[in-house]
Amino acid sequence: MNEEQKQQYKEKYAQAKQKGVKFWPDIIYKDLLVVFALFLISVMLATFLGVAQEPKADPSDATYIPRPEWYFLFLFKFLAIYGQIPVLGKIEWIAAAVVPGIAVGALFLLPFMDRSPYRHFSKRGMALAFMTLLVVTIVALTMIADIPTDQLSLLQFLAGLALPGIFLIAVIAIPFIFKQNPNRILAWATGIGSALILGLTVAIMVLATPAAATEEVALATTISEKVILGEELYGLQCVECHGAEGEGGEVIGVEGMEGAVLEAINARDLMYTFTDDTLYNIIEYGQPESAPAMPPFGRAYGGALSPGEMEAIVTFMRYTWDDRAELPAEAAAASAMPALRPDEVPSYDVHIQPIVKRYCISCHREGKTNNNYWMTSYDEIINTGDNAPNLVAGDMLCNTIRMLNREEIEAGGPMPPTKALKPELLDIFMRWINAGMPETAEDAAAASGAGQPYPAPLAPTPYP
Ligand code: HEC
Numbered sequence: 001m002n003e004e005q006k007q008q009y010k011e012k013y014a015q016a017k018q019k020g021v022k023f024w025p026d027i028i029y030k031d032l033l034v035v036f037a038l039f040l041i042s043v044m045l046a047t048f049l050g051v052a053q054e055p056k057a058d059p060s061d062a063t064y065i066p067r068p069e070w071y072f073l074f075l076f077k078f079l080a081i082y083g084q085i086p087v088l089g090k091i092e093w094i095a096a097a098v099v100p101g102i103a104v105g106a107l108f109l110l111p112f113m114d115r116s117p118y119r120h121f122s123k124r125g126m127a128l129a130f131m132t133l134l135v136v137t138i139v140a141l142t143m144i145a146d147i148p149t150d151q152l153s154l155l156q157f158l159a160g161l162a163l164p165g166i167f168l169i170a171v172i173a174i175p176f177i178f179k180q181n182p183n184r185i186l187a188w189a190t191g192i193g194s195a196l197i198l199g200l201t202v203a204i205m206v207l208a209t210p211a212a213a214t215e216e217v218a219l220a221t222t223i224s225e226k227v228i229l230g231e232e233l234y235g236l237q238c239v240e241c242h243g244a245e246g247e248g249g250e251v252i253g254v255e256g257m258e259g260a261v262l263e264a265i266n267a268r269d270l271m272y273t274f275t276d277d278t279l280y281n282i283i284e285y286g287q288p289e290s291a292p293a294m295p296p297f298g299r300a301y302g303g304a305l306s307p308g309e310m311e312a313i314v315t316f317m318r319y320t321w322d323d324r325a326e327l328p329a330e331a332a333a334a335s336a337m338p339a340l341r342p343d344e345v346p347s348y349d350v351h352i353q354p355i356v357k358r359y360c361i362s363c364h365r366e367g368k369t370n371n372n373y374w375m376t377s378y379d380e381i382i383n384t385g386d387n388a389p390n391l392v393a394g395d396m397l398c399n400t401i402r403m404l405n406r407e408e409i410e411a412g413g414p415m416p417p418t419k420a421l422k423p424e425l426l427d428i429f430m431r432w433i434n435a436g437m438p439e440t441a442e443d444a445a446a447a448s449g450a451g452q453p454y455p456a457p458l459a460p461t462p463y464p
């Protein structure tokens with residue numbers, strides 16, 4: 001600004017002051033009126049509408065993952081996307097401190113940097129373009145904030161980081177390159193940049209399956225259905241470490257867990273202090289802090305379980321181990337281990353499969369080593385295993401019977417490793433083998449030797 005301009009400005013200002021309203025008391029009075037009106041509106045809103053409360057804070061919940069308020073989500077997302085960049089992404093403080101620091105510092109220094117005497121928007125192309133792009137980026141980042149960053153990560157990187165970066169730098173550079181009349185070019189750059197960023201954002205939102213929506217349609221709806229599904233999944237995913245009854249104890253035969261001793265998770269203490277949300281979070285995120293760590297099971301964290309499945313496991317745990325929750329009769333009937341009439345011959349379908357699902361397959365299925373013994377089907381249970389056959393019709397000295405009776409043999413130690421099967425379940429196993437291992441209920445009904453007492457070669461073996 002040169003001297004002449006300065007002079008003009010001062011004159012204009014003096015004139016305006018002559019005509020204008022007094023700051024004190026006139027303007028202050030108006031301000032006070034507006035502030036008071038706003039205050040009244042807030043009081044009314046708080047009294048008559050209120051805000052939905054979140055669940056009470058749970059101090060025993062070590063797995064709580066704090067999330068920022070919505071107006072900080074863009075920063076959170078920015079950090080997450082930045083973190084995906086190889087090498088640079090590891091230097092977290094650049095994104096966490098330097099970038100926000102520069103932004104806040106620039107705002108602070110703005111009055112010193114922007115010395116232009118002009119106020120009219122046509123003279124402020126660069127500032128307008130820059131701010132528009134920044135706001136568009138913030139909106140875009142907020143919109144995709146709850147989409148897991150590892151989904152469509154390239155698109156997210158483009159929309160949330162690369163394009164905004166390129167266009168913001170371009171907008172600063174344009175006035176230096178096109179000195180004559182940069183506004184048209186600035187407007188084009190802003191328009192194209194914003195359209196690209198927002199277009200990609202919408203594409204991401206349409207294409208991504210957000211964390212909570214991976215849900216299969218109505219996996220299980222009633223409590224009974226959830227308990228039954230949850231029991232099955234618990235048998236598959238959790239038994240190997242926590243035991244069939246959630247009893248804990250020493251972990252045997254699980255890679256990376258050798259010698260770990262786990263607390264019981266079926267205890268009243270735990271059931272009374274852990275809410276369903278806490279249990280859900282533990283399953284979803286695992287217990288990464290404990291040593292040894294429990295792995296995460298949520299799909300978004302590389303695990304095998306969908307939200308509906310995790311919810312089912314929580315429901316199963318709640319209704320099975322919390323003595324305050326009463327299991328609906330239907331679920332109790334369906335999830336009870338099969339009973340056997342004295343003269344009935346057990347079959348694989350009706351009797352053995354439920355026992356195996358609960359007590360064995362967590363360790364004996366595809367993906368586990370454990371002597372390559374898989375127990376997920378009739379065929380597998382009979383034919384797989386390094387020491388196959390482990391089950392031989394009518395052979396009361398076959399590997400499985402001896403191991404179930406807690407013997408240590410060449411094929412391995414007692415099975416399940418930590419806790420003996422209940423006597424009535426062991427009895428079912430022995431009778432089934434003795435009767436020739438029928439697969440279906442019809443086969444069992446037709447089996448000869450029905451209900452005959454089996455020889456009990458090992459039953460009284462004292463437990464070690
Ligand atoms: C690979 C072994 C492993 C598997 C599989 C596993 N967990 Fe865990 N779990 C752990 C470990 C280790 C801890 C740490 C607790 C401890 O030190 O006692 C733990 C802790 C827990 C706790 C908290 C216990 C407490 O006192 O804080 C719960 C609840 C739990 N697991 C539930 C489950 C459920 C449900 C599943 C199946 C989806 C499962 N776990 C599968 C190893 C496992």
Ligand code: HEC
Pocket residue numbers: 239240241252253254356359360361362363364370371372373384385386387388390399400403411412413414415416417421
């Ligand atoms: C906590 C994990 C775990 C559970 C649960 C478990 N097993 Fe095992 N099983 C193993 C391991 C580990 C081996 C390898 C031998 C060893 O180390 O003792 C094995 C081996 C076996 C073998 C020998 C296979 C072969 O061909 O060598 C049989 C049979 C067997 N288990 C039966 C069962 C039955 C039946 C159940 C359920 C009632 C069961 N297991 C539950 C871990 C488990």
